[in-house]
Amino acid sequence: MTFRLTCPVCGKRDVYEFTFGGQERGPRPTQEGLGAEEHFRWVQFRLIPGEPREEWWYHGQGCGVWFRTTRDPVANREVEGGDGDG
Amino acid sequence: MNWLRLRRLWRPAPLKRHYDTVIIGGGVHGLATAYYLNRDFGITDVAILESQYIGFGGSGRNTAIVRANQRTAENVRLYEEGLRLWAVLTDELDFNLMFFNCGNLSLGHSEASVGAFRMLAGTHNFLGVKSELLDPQQCAEVIPGLDISDRPRFPIQAGLYHPPGGIVRHDAVVWGLAKGASARGAHIHQGCEVRGIETDGGRVTGVRTSLGDIGCNRLGIMAGGYSTAIAAMVGIELPIHPLTIQAMVTHPLKPFLHHVFSSNGYHVYANQTLKGEIATGAHMDPQVNYTTDATAYYLKHQAEALVELMPALRGVRFMRIWAGLADMTPDMAPIMEGELGWDGLYLDAGWGYFGFKSGPVAGKYMAEYMASGERPEMLKAFQLKRFLENRYSGETAAVMKYGHWD
Numbered sequence: 001m002t003f004r005l006t007c008p009v010c011g012k013r014d015v016y017e018f019t020f021g022g023q024e025r026g027p028r029p030t031q032e033g034l035g036a037e038e039h040f041r042w043v044q045f046r047l048i049p050g051e052p053r054e055e056w057w058y059h060g061q062g063c064g065v066w067f068r069t070t071r072d073p074v075a076n077r078e079v080e081g082g083d084g085d086g
Numbered sequence: 087m088n089w090l091r092l093r094r095l096w097r098p099a100p101l102k103r104h105y106d107t108v109i110i111g112g113g114v115h116g117l118a119t120a121y122y123l124n125r126d127f128g129i130t131d132v133a134i135l136e137s138q139y140i141g142f143g144g145s146g147r148n149t150a151i152v153r154a155n156q157r158t159a160e161n162v163r164l165y166e167e168g169l170r171l172w173a174v175l176t177d178e179l180d181f182n183l184m185f186f187n188c189g190n191l192s193l194g195h196s197e198a199s200v201g202a203f204r205m206l207a208g209t210h211n212f213l214g215v216k217s218e219l220l221d222p223q224q225c226a227e228v229i230p231g232l233d234i235s236d237r238p239r240f241p242i243q244a245g246l247y248h249p250p251g252g253i254v255r256h257d258a259v260v261w262g263l264a265k266g267a268s269a270r271g272a273h274i275h276q277g278c279e280v281r282g283i284e285t286d287g288g289r290v291t292g293v294r295t296s297l298g299d300i301g302c303n304r305l306g307i308m309a310g311g312y313s314t315a316i317a318a319m320v321g322i323e324l325p326i327h328p329l330t331i332q333a334m335v336t337h338p339l340k341p342f343l344h345h346v347f348s349s350n351g352y353h354v355y356a357n358q359t360l361k362g363e364i365a366t367g368a369h370m371d372p373q374v375n376y377t378t379d380a381t382a383y384y385l386k387h388q389a390e391a392l393v394e395l396m397p398a399l400r401g402v403r404f405m406r407i408w409a410g411l412a413d414m415t416p417d418m419a420p421i422m423e424g425e426l427g428w429d430g431l432y433l434d435a436g437w438g439y440f441g442f443k444s445g446p447v448a449g450k451y452m453a454e455y456m457a458s459g460e461r462p463e464m465l466k467a468f469q470l471k472r473f474l475e476n477r478y479s480g481e482t483a484a485v486m487k488y489g490h491w492d
């Protein structure tokens with residue numbers, strides 16, 4: 001089953017209109033003193049316990065806005081109350 | 087009429103409070119590991135914990151295709167040995183796994199993919215694995231239904247024919263391995279969901295489950311797409327993204343498709359099952375998720391792709407659609423690791439959509455790893471730390487359309 005995401009401009013739209021942009025992980029670690037291992041860990045390693053998480057999405061087949069929303073990977077649904085106010 | 091009574095292939099077993107080795111995940115990988123732990127190392131005190139029923143996950147949801155036409159030498163060697171195991175296991179387990187050695191034909195639709203096929207054929211032949219580059223005419227000789235004209239949007243430019251591959255009945259593999267593991271003393275516990283992992287001073291000591299606590303000396307996480315959630319219970323971060331991948335079957339047709347064919351350009355693979363259905367699939371939703379949701383969006387895509395490549399399939403109806411999880415790594419190669427920061431903890435995951443064909447051979451080597459504590463030579467290329475040393479496997483070079491996921 002498909003589901004809908006809340007675009008801050010267009011409202012609730014089918015998920016296939018959007019491009020997935022990845023989990024929100026905070027700012028990139030500062031370059032100073034950043035080791036290779038730490039850098040690779042930041043780029044690729046994740047903890048995915050199955051709890052709702054903040055993500056980036058791009059409304060490519062719509063208004064073209066990048067925004068953040070919260071989605072539950074166990075239900076594969078946007079968490080209600082997600083206001084998509086990236 | 088006693089001979090008519092169907093009996094379960096594996097024995098029900100009492101749930102003990104402690105096992106030497108506990109394996110999380112009753113799929114092909116977990117069952118094979120349990121089987122080889124006993125066959126090769128005499129370890130019988132093994133429990134397999136499966137939250138649903140054996141074969142519920144990827145083991146029963148894949149499209150049953152097996153092959154060894156990977157890109158890198160490390161992977162080709164592993165999968166090649168895996169291919170040879172189907173016949174051996176059919177004999178050893180005394181259970182017909184229905185290996186149909188029909189060969190695989192990969193189709194290329196661009197200059198880049200023709201180049202990749204050339205490279206693949208070279209690698210395979212160098213390693214003694216049969217693969218052959220075909221021109222479009224030869225492709226149509228292998229599979230007469232293919233449209234090799236310039237009508238499709240992306241016409242067929244070349245094919246890579248790989249005779250050692252084929253299809254195996256995936257349920258039979260699960261049942262056969264369960265039979266073999268159980269006969270050798272392993273306890274299979276279905277409906278036993280792992281909810282936590284117990285540790286003591288840097289060692290894994292057991293698991294908390296829906297059926298109570300179970301102690302162990304060694305713990306193997308072999309839960310396919312759910313492995314990331316289980317590793318998270320002990321705070322292990324992994325470069326694995328579980329994604330939903332969909333597959334479907336048409337209604338049965340007379341036998342006409344005698345090989346597996348796949349196309350990276352159209353992102354589709356298909357084969358005709360022994361029942362006559364066309365089993366097909368390939369697509370993944372890009373967002374990390376633990377569901378097995380199927381969507382109308384991909385049903386439509388799959389129909390379009392199939393008809394484009396094989397026009398005679400127009401009007402054939404899909405009967406069923408389902409989905410499973412693919413645990414994707416950044417370099418399309420698995421992670422088989424015993425150095426995870428916890429003594430006694432092992433991980434066999436990140437197989438992406440190669441988990442079924444590798445099941446028995448992965449189990450064989452994971453059993454060696456878990457029994458000896460020493461990493462087998464075959465698994466040197468699949469360490470977790472390769473991602474921290476910027477030594478990614480070159481496997482992605484074999485895949486034309488390789489997306490970003492996160």
